[in-house]
Amino acid sequence: MAMQVLANLLIGLLWVFFQDDWSVLTFFSGYLFGLFVIFILRRFLPTKFYLFTLHAVFRLILLFITEIIVSSIVVISIIIRPKMNIKPGIFSMETTLKGDVEVTLLALLITLTPGSVVVEISEDNKIFYIHTMDIPDLSNSVLKSKDRFENAIKKVTRS
Amino acid sequence: MNAITIIELGIAIIILIGTIVGFFSVIGFLRLPDVYNRAHALSKSAALGVLFVLVGTFLFFLFIEGYFSIKLFLGIFFVFLTSPVSSHIICRTAYRSNVPLAEISVRDDLKEAIFVDKEINN
Numbered sequence: 001m002a003m004q005v006l007a008n009l010l011i012g013l014l015w016v017f018f019q020d021d022w023s024v025l026t027f028f029s030g031y032l033f034g035l036f037v038i039f040i041l042r043r044f045l046p047t048k049f050y051l052f053t054l055h056a057v058f059r060l061i062l063l064f065i066t067e068i069i070v071s072s073i074v075v076i077s078i079i080i081r082p083k084m085n086i087k088p089g090i091f092s093m094e095t096t097l098k099g100d101v102e103v104t105l106l107a108l109l110i111t112l113t114p115g116s117v118v119v120e121i122s123e124d125n126k127i128f129y130i131h132t133m134d135i136p137d138l139s140n141s142v143l144k145s146k147d148r149f150e151n152a153i154k155k156v157t158r159s
Numbered sequence: 160m161n162a163i164t165i166i167e168l169g170i171a172i173i174i175l176i177g178t179i180v181g182f183f184s185v186i187g188f189l190r191l192p193d194v195y196n197r198a199h200a201l202s203k204s205a206a207l208g209v210l211f212v213l214v215g216t217f218l219f220f221l222f223i224e225g226y227f228s229i230k231l232f233l234g235i236f237f238v239f240l241t242s243p244v245s246s247h248i249i250c251r252t253a254y255r256s257n258v259p260l261a262e263i264s265v266r267d268d269l270k271e272a273i274f275v276d277k278e279i280n281n
Contacts, residue, residue: 068207075200079184080186087265112242120254129268131199
């Protein structure tokens, strides 16, 4: 991805040289042209076209924001209940993600989602130990959102 | 009631939602039983509160002052980057130094895992 952005910037700079017009607007049109060139050549590049990756990143952020709002409402409704009958506990969850970046990203997202904290990750990066406030309800919702997070993360990191 | 007033009202509501979320997180901090549950209430709802307050501030600067402040988005980004790490470390340290779970807890998968680990190491 980094190489593609660099190539795109280079094409934009070349465009400025060819036009001999040193303005931001010229550079921008050159950048768009470079985007078009890379889009045409995308099948011959080793990695995915980087706008697709950016799109996946954007989708991940959107998913994350909806998730954080939904689970915040759940947690707040638990907190302001007059009689708080919660069943907290630690449950284990397996993940199919591999590599430091993917596992870190998933742990970050799960920890940011209210009602669940990753307490420990096993040595082989396979099992997450997650503490939740209410085992029956929230562990199911964590498992569900985990699948969605995993798919979104895979779209970002794997080409 | 012109456009500016309406925009200001909307921004005020967004910031108010953020403050209310922060208030609820403090209530949760006071009411929940043990350190692990308090970590949920405090750090997470605070993250959503910060999100709302900073987005409201961003919209205020954009519409009222006419100034696009990318700094506020950097603030959101860094809060979201650091707050899960700190709550993870707090919970992990607490667990490793044998802080007990609250008595109402129903399940503890990690106990077995750590226990088995120690058996193998010994």
